[in-house]
Amino acid sequence: MNKIEVIVADPATVDSGALVVGITEGAAPDAGLDKALDGALSALVESGDLRGKAEQVRVYYPRDEVAAQRIVLVGLGKADEVTLEQVRRSVAAAARRCRTLNAADLAVATTTFPVPESTTADIAQAITEGILLGLYRFTEFKEIPADEATEVTDARLVTGSENEASTAEGARLGQIFARATMWARDLGNRPGNSVTPRVLAEAAQSMATDFGLQCRVLEEADMKELGMGALLGVAQGSDEPAKFIILEYTPSQSDAETVVLVGKGITFDSGGISIKPSQNMGDMKFDMCGAAAVLATMRALPHLKPPVRVIGLVPATENLPGGRAYKPGDIVKAMNGTTIEVVNTDAEGRLILADALAYAARYEPKAVIDLATLTGGCVVALGDEASGLFGNDDQLIERVRRAGEESGDRTWPLPLWPPYKKKIESKVADIKNSAGRWASAITAAAFLSRFTESYSWTHLDIAGTAYTSNDQNGSNPYAAQGATGVGVRLLLRFLREGESKAS
Ligand code: BES
Ligand code: MN
Ligand code: ZN
Helix, strand or coil, rough: CCCCEEECCHHHHHCCEEEEEEEECCCCHHHHHHHHHCCCHHHHHHHCCCCCCCCCEEEEECCCCCCCCCEEEEEEEHHHHHHHHHHHHHHHHHHHHHHHCCCCCCEEEHHCCCCCCCCCCHHHHHHHHHHHHHHHCCCCCCCCHHCCCCCEEEEEECCHHHHHHHHHHHEEEEEEHHHHHHHHHHHCCCCCCCCCCCHHHHHHHHHHHHHCEEEECCCCCHHHHHHHHHHHHHCCHHHHHHHHHHHHHHCCCCCCEEEEEEEEEEEEEEECCCCCCCHHHHHHHHHHHHHHHHHHHHHHHHHHCCEEEEEEEEEEEEEECCCCCCCCEEEEEEEEEEEECCCCCCCHHHHHHHHHHHHHHHHHHCCEEEECCHHHHHHHHHHCEEEEEEECCCCHHHHHHHHHHHHCCEEEEEEHHHHHHHEEECCCEEECCCCCCCHHHHHHHHHHHCCCCCCCCCEEEECCCCCCCCCCCCCCCCCCCCEECCCCHHHHHHHHHHHHHHH
């Protein structure tokens, strides 16, 4: 997709391959368009063919009544219940249909996407995200077959002059948010032999150069010096050297608060000596989606310029059962001095995060947010509609939850009560890295909480939301099969708003 433009016009007069129009249940279709089409829309509603059910798409081929070649009508559900997330999903469904129809460009009649209690800018942003994310596909290793190759290369948001400025601002933000999300998807979708810890580090370094971030990559010798025994323990089983990526965005304000983002960067998780079953093991190439979200967020910050200092930390390694691999029963020591009994080498994410979270303390951060494909238990609990949300500061948890709600990266809180923290106590070390199956998402977060005691912290378990097979009823139309880029839009929304509400 080229640039998304905003134009002021009567939708009926816009010459395009497809004019996308929202239809709600229980409200009449857009009067101006209906009139321009000689009452065709209300006739479609009366016939029962056009019901406005959420994401239902209907195509109408006008003759010369309007300038567009096709009218792509998409349902939004009940008029008084439409949300920004519904707009994203419906617009994505419509944009995908435009592509299968061979429309090379589309125009969206933005005023036909009303969302109660939302601003014009937020709606325009949601529409923009729906278009870009809906049309995303991962093509690095396979060309799209010729008969599916038509790309929608241009999109225009059509609005009235009174809303031009706010629509343009929404389209600008939507493009930044969506392009960052797609960058995270590309990184997540690349297989383990394409994205190694070294490649992640190189990607971080080259984007830092391109966009004016600071970047440092710690090598294993540095990690040893810092005492990162947990990360190094996991890395032992692989011939690929671990990397510890540090990115920094500095705002122009000199008194800005610091937020640290931490992303789990396991570029492939075999389970190690506690090896995983082979079925679906290939999905464990997605075990660096937390890292991808953090890198993509950092990459977008120079465009957004939030007045907050942001540090991105990515501990990156493979988890493999090589001859020198760490073993069940081993005891490793994290950077903060905590000793950890390794009862399961497949609970490796919390080990590499332990050292990264301990490292984060040196920034005396106002807040730390980590994202990790951490537990199968979280997938069982919440599926693909929400990430697990944990933390040690209720206000921060609430702010993250709200950023998730508004951005479409939904989260849902789970408890971290003291009895859960007891379950990771070990007889031979300070703590152990697994408390078994029950409540495993919670006990994993309880483990992390041992490394975050000096600052406000939230943890997002994105194991269920980071990638999708997109083959279920209710699958999200703006998430193609593969990595979703979850977390990027949440973090960007959080960082943009964060500063003023930081205390
Ligand atoms: N990367 C996995 C978690 C995961 C599972 C992500 C499914 C995405 C989909 C993590 O490293 C892991 O193996 N967790 C174990 C922990 C257990 C051994 C305590 C799990 O959840 O089974
Ligand atoms: Mn694992
Ligand atoms: Zn893992």
